[in-house]
Amino acid sequence: MAVVDRAARKHRWDTKFAPYAYVAPYFLLFGVFGLFPLLYTVWVSLQHRNLLDSDGAYFIWFSNYHQLLFADPYFWNAMGNTLSLWLLTTIPQILLALGIAQLLNRKVRTRTLFRMGVILPNITSVAAVTIIFAQLFGRDFGLINWVLDLFGAGHIDWQAGTATSHIAIATMVVWRWTGYHALIFLASMQAIPASLYEAATLDGAKGWQQFWRITVPLLRPQIIFSTIIATTGNMRLLAEPLLFNPGAAASTGGSDRQFQTAALYLYEQGFTNWDFGYSSAIAVVLAIATVIVAGLGYLVTKRIQTD
Amino acid sequence: MRPRAMAIGCAALATAMVLSGCGSESAAGGKTKLTIGLFGNFGYSELLKEYASTHPDIEIQDRTASYSDHHKNLAAHLATNSGAADIEAVDTGYIAQFKATPDKFVDLNTKGGGQLKDRWLAWKWESSLSKDGQQIGYGTDVGGLAICYRRDLLEAAGLPSERTQVAALWPTWQDFMATGKRFQANAPAGTKWFDGGPTVLNAIVGQAPVGYYDKSDKLTLGNNQEIKQGWDLVVDGVQSDLSAKLLYSTPAWNTGFKQGQFATVTCPAWQMAKIKDQAPDTAGKWDVTSVPGGGGNWGGSYLTIPKQGKNVDKAVELAAWLTAPEQQARVFTGAGLLPSTPKLYDDPAIVNYQNPFFNNAPVGKLFTDAAKQLQPQYQGPKAGDVQTAIGNAMQRVEQGKQNGEDAWRQFVGDVQKLTS
Incomplete structure (x- = not known):
């Protein structure tokens, strides 16, 4: 009797605690690499702290935030650029990805090749992509200006203007990420039963109507997912604006900060000014802004009609 | 950097640390591996090869980056006390900023720098000297105009x-x-x-x-x-x-x-x-x-030795050798960098040098x-x-x-x- 009892108790322990043990590795890793850096950033953001002189740091509580939010036009300039780039990257990305997925969802020859092809930009190095695009957008010898010249449109100094620099940077991001989202949409499109389209065809719905009335509503969860992923990525663009303007002034994002994103401003404050506390405060504010913008994106995409 | 990106960065760094021992370590065969972080063209490639061949116990790895990347990376590596090369070059534009935290660097005065002091132009020596008299770098070149x-x-x-x-x-x-x-x-x-x-x-x-x-x-x-x-x-x-x-x-x-x-x-x-x-x-x-x-x-630069290095003494020795007048003379005729050691300004081999390019x-x-x-x-x-x-x-x-x-x-x- 006693033996059975002990085994039963052991079994209870097992069922009670084993699940926690199974998920523990994830939470341990998350704690070390996710939660700890997050809290540490918040802690540093409350200090006046030089990057190289952590012993000399002291608490100034919310002074960094006060300075940032109420007395720093360059921060708001950077936030404005971030939001502009978010719009210019996220919306074209989702729309183009839907279009590409629709095209790939047909019976074409070598479609596996095409499907693999769209993901290629995504697996190339962001630094290489940016350097090559920066050359394409070059002022004097860039390919794009050369083509514009052929049509008599003249040269554009892409880096000098606010709009032109944002367009150039958005192009790099869209080129790199559209294929990724297209594959996600494509996978879900293939799960839509053909009977829906057949019924719609019998009712006389044209291809365009079928796309907007059947395909897009049924892709709603994937569109929400893609919007959120794209938002979190595009709100912290760093490599593209940094490498678009190489040289000693790279971290200011143009001569007049015309394409300095919030992440780039954070980088400038942290690694040029060595103001680690201020830089951390920017990181915290940017994280909060990203959550808000992602929430907005969620609310908008949720409104896609499903009935 | 956002926390998520930071997490990924830390994970990558942790993996790299495990794999490489993060920074300098003893290479196979009992050789000491010295890394040297430079930017642009210091004209050192021949000299480093020669040094390695006359010092069979030493292997040198040259890490050259662009001007601004180099200095930003150096700041980051000093801040985290990990990842800096054994010898790190610093440009005139940044030397004052770095010498404000002299504790991150080896004080060359405690490594025999005092005896070498007269090699350099007096102002060159002083511009890498901290407020409390710690010497953080040996001068390489001066710019001139x-x-x-x-x-x-x-x-x-x-x-x-x-x-x-x-x-x-x-x-x-x-x-x-x-x-x-x-x-x-x-x-x-x-x-x-x-x-x-x-x-x-x-x-x-x-x-x-x-x-x-x-x-x-x-x-x-x-x-x-x-x-x-x-x-x-x-x-x-x-x-x-x-x-x-x-x-x-x-x-x-x-x-x-x-x-x-x-x-x-x-x-x-x-x-x-x-x-x-x-x-x-x-x-x-x-x-x-x-x-x-x-x-x-x-412009003009300095070679510093971050304190975090594991082979500080050997790094100091190499930095002193690279900045000695004999080597600076060769850098001048090779890459054109102007020596910071006044002894060479009257040396016929330097004064009569013409650049074919x-x-x-x-x-x-x-x-x-x-x-x-x-x-x-x-x-x-x-x-x-x-x-x-x-x-x-x-x-x-x-x-x-x-x-x-x-x-x-x-x-x-x-x-x-x-x-x-």
């Missing part, structure tokens, strides 16, 4: 091209701009007088008796007439369409050398190595002559004369960042975004923010 110019382009515009005649065209910077206007009137299509406003301005600032900071580390911009007059002069040059509007050390500027987009460029000694690297096809078309205004300095210009005589005339300028804590800010301001004028006065006003505001 000259002008590199394209003989063929000057001839095409009907100007003289012999170096003494060319030097006679521009005793002052005003003359330099006036000559530019003559050049531009007959210039070959697609060619401007100088590469970009920021480059010219850096040379003019480098000649001022007082730079962006006075010796008490106070900013001088409110009353520094030399810098403001230089600014106005360059703005006038830009507005007279003399500038190719290329920012130095960018890919577009490098292309400019190949395409002959400008006829002159400010030439500290280290610039010669850059031109040769960027546009090898233009050999013989370039020449070097003296700079308007005379004297002045731009630059039409056999007597660069030995030219630069040692410049070095002897050189009045050292005090570099304050953020001189490098102030230089970046004034470069941005000049670019705003070049891009037509602002006029000279507005750009200057914004620059002064930026600098106050930078140093507040």
Whole structure:
């Protein structure tokens, strides 16, 4: 009797605690690499702290935030650029990805090749992509200006203007990420039963109507997912604006900060000014802004009609 | 960096640490592996090979990055106490900022640096000395100043091209701009007088008796007439369409050398190595002559030893060897970097050296004369960042975004923010 009892108790322990043990590795890793850096950033953001002189740091509580939010036009300039780039990257990305997925969802020859092809930009190095695009957008010898010249449109100094620099940077991001989202949409499109389209065809719905009335509503969860992923990525663009303007002034994002994103401003404050506390405060504010913008994106995409 | 990205970065770093032991470690076969972090072209590749062959127990790895990446990475590695090379080069523009935290570096005075002190120009030694007298770096080169110019382009515009005649065209910077206007009137299509406003301005600032900071580390911009007059002069040059509007050390500027987009460029000694690297096809078309205004300095570097290294003593030994006069002489004849050791300024091997790439210009005589005339300028804590800010301001004028006065006003505001 006693033996059975002990085994039963052991079994209870097992069922009670084993699940926690199974998920523990994830939470341990998350704690070390996710939660700890997050809290540490918040802690540093409350200090006046030089990057190289952590012993000399002291608490100034919310002074960094006060300075940032109420007395720093360059921060708001950077936030404005971030939001502009978010719009210019996220919306074209989702729309183009839907279009590409629709095209790939047909019976074409070598479609596996095409499907693999769209993901290629995504697996190339962001630094290489940016350097090559920066050359394409070059002022004097860039390919794009050369083509514009052929049509008599003249040269554009892409880096000098606010709009032109944002367009150039958005192009790099869209080129790199559209294929990724297209594959996600494509996978879900293939799960839509053909009977829906057949019924719609019998009712006389044209291809365009079928796309907007059947395909897009049924892709709603994937569109929400893609919007959120794209938002979190595009709100912290760093490599593209940094490498678009190489040289000693790279971290200011143009001569007049015309394409300095919030992440780039954070980088400038942290690694040029060595103001680690201020830089951390920017990181915290940017994280909060990203959550808000992602929430907005969620609310908008949720409104896609499903009935 | 956002927390998520930070997490990924940390994970990657942790993996790398496990795999590589993060930083210097003993290589296989009992060899000591020394890493050396450089930027641009220090002319060390032959010397490092030679050192490794005469020291069989040492293996050297050269990590060269771009100018701004190098200094930002160094700051990050010092902050995290991990990842720095055993020897790290630091440029004049950044040395004051780094020497403010001398505890991150080996004090070379405790490693026999005191005995070597007399090798260097006195001001070179002092500019890497911390407030409390810790020496954080051995001097490599000094910049000096000259002008590199394209003989063929000057001839095409009907100007003289012999170096003494060319030097006679521009005793002052005003003359330099006036000559530019003559050049531009007959210039070959697609060619401007100088590469970009920021480059010219850096040379003019480098000649001022007082730079962006006075010796008490106070900013001088409110009353520094030399810098403001230089600014106005360059703005006038830009507005007279003399500038190719290329920012130095960018890919577009490098292309400019190949395409002959400008006829002159400010030439500290280290610039010669850059031109040769960027546009090898233009050999013989370039020449070097003296700079308007005379004297002045731009750039020059130091080799520092971060304390976090595991082979500090061997690194100190290598840094001392690389900066010894014998090696600096070879760097000068190899890559053109001007020695910071005055003993060499009268050495016939240096003084008589002519650079074949630059039409056999007597660069030995030219630069040692410049070095002897050189009045050292005090570099304050953020001189490098102030230089970046004034470069941005000049670019705003070049891009037509602002006029000279507005750009200057914004620059002064930026600098106050930078140093507040």
